[in-house]
Amino acid sequence: MTILRSPGEGSYTDREAKVPLHELPNWGNALVVNTSRAFQVRCSIGDKSRTFFRFAKIPTIPVEFPVPELDSERYNMDGWDHLAITLNMEKDLASLDLQGRFGRDDNALIVHASLVRNAVNETKQDLLTIEKADGEMPPTSIFDLMQVRSKSGDPRYARFSDQYPLLDVEGVAAMVTRYVKELRSA
Amino acid sequence: MSTIHPTQLDGNPIQDLPLSALLQPASDIVKASGLESIHQIGFYQKNNFQFFFEFDTGHPTGEIRPLFPAMDSEELLAEGWDHIALELHLAVQKVTLVIRGYYFREPVPLDFQMTVVQGPAGYLKDSIVITDRRTQEAENTSFKDIMEIRLKSGDPKYAGSNDIYGSMTITRMVKILNRYLRDWTVSHRIIERH
Numbered sequence: 001m002t003i004l005r006s007p008g009e010g011s012y013t014d015r016e017a018k019v020p021l022h023e024l025p026n027w028g029n030a031l032v033v034n035t036s037r038a039f040q041v042r043c044s045i046g047d048k049s050r051t052f053f054r055f056a057k058i059p060t061i062p063v064e065f066p067v068p069e070l071d072s073e074r075y076n077m078d079g080w081d082h083l084a085i086t087l088n089m090e091k092d093l094a095s096l097d098l099q100g101r102f103g104r105d106d107n108a109l110i111v112h113a114s115l116v117r118n119a120v121n122e123t124k125q126d127l128l129t130i131e132k133a134d135g136e137m138p139p140t141s142i143f144d145l146m147q148v149r150s151k152s153g154d155p156r157y158a159r160f161s162d163q164y165p166l167l168d169v170e171g172v173a174a175m176v177t178r179y180v181k182e183l184r185s186a
Numbered sequence: 187m188s189t190i191h192p193t194q195l196d197g198n199p200i201q202d203l204p205l206s207a208l209l210q211p212a213s214d215i216v217k218a219s220g221l222e223s224i225h226q227i228g229f230y231q232k233n234n235f236q237f238f239f240e241f242d243t244g245h246p247t248g249e250i251r252p253l254f255p256a257m258d259s260e261e262l263l264a265e266g267w268d269h270i271a272l273e274l275h276l277a278v279q280k281v282t283l284v285i286r287g288y289y290f291r292e293p294v295p296l297d298f299q300m301t302v303v304q305g306p307a308g309y310l311k312d313s314i315v316i317t318d319r320r321t322q323e324a325e326n327t328s329f330k331d332i333m334e335i336r337l338k339s340g341d342p343k344y345a346g347s348n349d350i351y352g353s354m355t356i357t358r359m360v361k362i363l364n365r366y367l368r369d370w371t372v373s374h375r376i377i378e379r380h
Contacts, residue, residue, distance in 0.1 A: 048242075049242070049243070050240060050241070050242050051240070051241055051242075051245065052238050052239060052240040052241075053238060053239040053240075053250075054236055054237070054238050055236070055237045055238075056235065056236065056237075057235070057237065058228070058237045058252050058254050058256065059237075059252050060252070062249040062250065062251045063239065063249060063250040063251070063252070064248075064249045064250075067245040067246055068245070069245050
């Protein structure tokens, strides 16, 4: 019988850095080819946090894909009522879709962000929309959020280490969270 | 007893294996993923098949290998299922088979759920709940009970003469359930007034 390697046996190295969005097709392409269709990875945070892969066929190869490392407790404490982060993986294309409700009262914000990149790191879409109780705000983008700075000159929502071309799922989620947190408290 | 062929562990869907044969590969797969458990779900509906890997906590730090029975979707749905989900929950030394779905044979609509838990020494749980959607009344039984139902001749009514409880393949279990559900809808056509 085949004995599979285990992370606990030292065959694997811990993922030290998050994987930028445009590099995800390097992991996903084999699965797209194997199942002949796009597949999705969804991390949902809320009453019951869970993560799933969805395929149109049963893959016949091992699934090795860097699932976003999101701390659901922290996002809950930050104020998300629910949050779903979906990666749609096509051949040479990764689409990040973030949808959620921030706040747990009548003034909750309905948040939707979309960032689409191909394997050669061209941005195909970058959109952030927020709906407040009194109507939708003008759309903005992750790129725009990264340009906003505090009086000191430091990035207001991005981390110092964030670079637009190298954004990863975890970085986008954290940045959007900081932005909506400020909107709520304003 | 069936054995696991290495290629099945290399990712090809399994066919015709009893749950007991999945214990060791399930342990291997879960350990290799770095997770505590993995749910595999095959959802069948007309012109719509979806396969899921699902986990509640954490994220995989290793590879996840599929270990799922290949079922013929058309054959499955021809029996009366509107939709059916086959779930295999893999954990170390424990495999859980859950079958749930919506079954309809005129005029009886029913929700079905079966849970069978395989441990190293045999089944740890075996339960079936059938709910008639017209009355919302639930009827509890088990796969063992269904296998023990006999004809007047003494032959098993739904199981085959070679079927042994605890050693049956998933596809064989589904066939027996289909026979049972067909009869169940016939015997429940008329709603009894209490």
